[in-house]
Amino acid sequence: MLRLSEVHASYGAATVLHGVSIEMGAGETVALLGPNGAGKSTLLAAVTGTIRSRSGSIVFDGAEIVRAPAHRIVQAGVRLVPEGRLVFSPFSVEDNLRLGALRLEGELSERFDYVYRLFPRLAERKKQPAGTLSGGEQQMLAIGRALMSRPRLLLLDEPFLGLAPLVVHQIRSALEKLRASGLTLLIVEQKLDIALAFASRAYVLIKGAVVLHDTTADLVRRANLADLYLSLAPRG
């Protein structure tokens, strides 16, 4: 469903990704791990077309999208829930969701029902400005907004960052429902325990390159899991 081969990406003169290759099949849940500054968010930016300088090959559903503008990639069925949520705070919950559906081909009311069923809290607050929601509710809105265009691949950038344990649990069970419904998920996560329990395979990214790729079942059996990144860091 998604195949990255030798993807390079840079911000100005600073190259962040040095030839990353990743592959995922339809319906899979894959985790992207790595320390701060490893290039995880940059990789998501490259897939969604929101970083200017990117090269290599990114094939989604058989179509090359590495040069496609961001709105075409959304149209193709790829959605990102960005780190920091980036909801439009002056707009109501409902308007945020409506903007999420700009590239929807299909019935809008069906999508509203779907998202409100997944996150009943959003239905209770649909007239409220997004900026007045709690952090957890904003995360629900960010995920719901991405689901409005009925994506086939959902990218999540640290969806649990800074949330209370109870909210983490709520969002996690929503994501499990999405996984069970067959949606393909790529999740960036710093916390190994959540990521390894949730995904079936994982890629570890360090300094802009994939240093390890394994099933999560095998990863959790590694002896040096506690300092995984340290043990994988390139020497010198």
Place this chain on the structure above:
Amino acid sequence: MRDLLELSVSAAASGCIYALVALAYLLMIRPTGVINFAVGEWAMVGAFGGFLLLSKYEWPYALGMAAVLGFMLLVGWITERIAVRPLVERGAPLLAAILALLGMLVVFREGISLGFGPDPHQVPEPVSFEYLKLFVIGATLVVFAAVWLFFERTLWGKAFEAVALNRRAAALMGIDLRRVTVASFAGGAAAAGLAGLLVAPNTSAHYLMGVPLAIQGFTALVIGGVGRVEGALLGGLLVAFAEQLTVRYAPLPSGYAQGVPLLLLMLFLLVRPTGLLRARA
């Protein structure tokens, strides 16, 4: 009393012209962050369009007006394509686009002066002269109401606003940023061109008319604030009232009155740089 009423109507009419120019700035600044000082020259192009179609070829006013506005949409569209988009696509900073647009300002002004000469040209009024001011006020209110409705009530208006709030988040929604940018320039050019067309029966179409309008409009924008469409209208009216009350009542030689908007501009930049109306946060 009658004096004050006449003064108010007259100030409101010139305030509306400034407000339209301020609106032109605002339509482009909100989604792109680009301050386009060529709005004054766009107003001039609109005025000359009026001269050409209404005076020279004697088209009926409504038809000529529609044609000028349609032409201005095209002017804004082309300006964005040649002076802004190539820079944005190469990752140039905003300042590069602002400077390129200053270059376009010169191109428009010299182009018009080559084509029409340095003399002022008469542009007819849409209604008899005594109702001209009311026509200007009415047309401006219609434009502001339409723009307000677009931003508040339509999904595409929200999409424009989303680009203003956060470009990256807007792109992730599937909003085509290039299309929003080009549309904001087309809309800005139409608003500026309308200002030029409406002011022309009073001032005539002249190749140097642009810069004063660009300055008054910019002052109005700073005073009203770039956050809200209503701010442009409020700012325009305040500038015009300050100007005309000074001319009428202050014991100053009339030349000095032209400095009043600039004093206001400085005052607002020092005391309230966000303008009177804040964006909803």
